[in-house]
Amino acid sequence: MSAKFDVHDKLCDTEFTIGWLLDSLGTNDEKFKENYGNRKISNVSVRDISGGKGMFSIVLKCEISFQDSKDEKDIYTTIVKVPGSYVFDEMNEKGVEDAPKAEYLNIPEMHTTEVNFYNIFKNKVPKILPTVYFTQLWIPGKHQGCLHMEDLSKRGAGLNFYDCLNHAQIKSIIRGMAYFHKELICCDEKSWRGKFPIKIEMYENLDRFVEMFSKTFKGYLKNDHQLDQFNSYLNDSKLGNLIRNTEFIKYIVLQSHIDAGIPSTLVHGDLWNNNIIFKRDSNGFISNDIEAFLDWQIVQEGNIVCDFARLLTCSCEGDIRREAETYIFEYFVDCLNSELEKVGNPPVSYTAKQLKEVYESVFIMHMMHPIFMMPLFFATKTSVPEEKTIDEARIDRCILRAFHTCEDAKRYANSGKFDKWIN
Structure with a gap:
């Protein structure tokens, strides 16, 4: 042959x-x-x-x-x-x-x-x-x-942007994060410390970033009510200012965690559905257990809480995210300390309460992520006629996900905690 x-x-x-x-x-x-x-x-x-x-x-x-x-x-x-x-x-x-x-x-x-x-x-x-x-x-x-x-496809598979993680999957991801951070603590820091600096220039021209991606997102809104609602978030006197405030965003990624007593560490930077592979079960379906984390192209030394915010805002509907926020930080610290105990290391110096406090500002920073990612996915997705109504329902779901994110970001912005950053 x-x-x-x-x-x-x-x-x-x-x-x-x-x-x-x-x-x-x-x-x-x-x-x-x-x-x-x-x-x-x-x-x-x-x-x-x-x-x-x-x-x-x-x-x-x-x-x-x-x-x-x-x-x-x-x-x-x-x-x-x-x-x-x-x-x-x-x-x-x-x-x-x-x-x-x-x-x-x-x-x-x-x-x-x-x-x-x-x-x-x-x-x-x-x-x-x-x-x-x-x-x-x-x-x-x-x-x-x-x-x-x-090729991981025989034993694993990933979710799409419009899919929503369940709580078992979220906890599996957190266990994977805990394993990663245990290894960072236990290995020779010289192997990675200082080698993955934050690309701080990514946070310049935030006005342009917000304007560009919000325009694309608006093209998917179905009626004037949705458009008015979205504009109310973008133009809110506090939230609208904070999401465009370069100095505020730089403070979040560079210093907010340090001020809260949380050391800088390696952050995946892009941890959401599309970059996570789950194991397949005996029937070939996606299980609740992670197989691998992919796409480390923006890994950086910085604020660990950024990975929590990216994961929850981009991979969960509002109800699942809000429920996960009630346990995710405690679960992470417990898992990390358990991993450290197995190898004879002391627990980490920070608590779940400290992570949760930092999360509010990090969440504001991540408000735009489900907004800009939705058009990037659907604009390039090729659908057969039979899938048209299915994709319309998926778009509706993603719009609601983004609106719930905006709603909570506005609540954090209007708490008064970040007023010193408002111009």
Whole structure:
């Protein structure tokens, strides 16, 4: 049987070739070398499985079949993640009105951050990371970047933006966070401290950020009542000021936790549905147990509470989020201290009460996240006619999620605790 592929063929629209992929597997993937290395390959197929989910990259699933394959399931699969501004480009190509631009994001630098993270931590926290075989930096004008990693789809799956976490899943995520932070405390700090600085320039031009993404979000609102309601949040004398206040936002990410007695640590920075893989159960369905945390491209040394706010505002409906807020901080501290006790370390110096106090300001900062992420997902989602009404219901749900976030952010903003930041 002759091969049905050309080693010079590109992996979709990237610079990487099938030949490069096979070389990487043969050099870096021990499982492939041990179990498949002596089998003759009959075909290599590649498809983009991002489906509009990857804001800063495309994810390519590569399937390798063999001349002696017993059936269509007797294949080997692997993943190549290639960074780029694909979602933003697609929105502009589709003519989405007021589509946001990716120009203010340094995506090559974000990819470098993720490469550095995996190079440092792939052996330190294997329980919550995929196996990464090979990394390449993105040097514009010279070559594309990539992460070549294991395919988790046989034993895990992720949720969509419009899905809502349940409480068992939230607690599993918190246990994963506790494991990660235990390892940070126990390992040599020199391996990571000072190597993942906050990209503080991301918080400049907040007026432009709010204006750009709120315009896109307004395109999904169904009536004047919703529009008036949304505008009332954006233009609230306190909330509207705080979400546009660069100095307030910088204080939150750089100093608020320290003032509360919580040390700076590594923060995932983008911990929500799309970047979490859950284990599959015996029937192949998504379970409540995490398999891995993905997409570490904005990992940073800073305020740990940011991960709680991103997770809850972007992955939960209002009722689930509000209920989770009653237990999530206590549960995290208990899990972290339990992890530390197992290895003979003392408990952390901060309490759940301190985390919860910092959460209010961090929540205000995260108000815009469910607002700007919804258009990024739905504007690039391709729906068949049968799914039109389903997606309309999903959009309604996401609008309500955003409104509940705005409602609570307004309550925190009007508490009087942050009046000194109001211009």
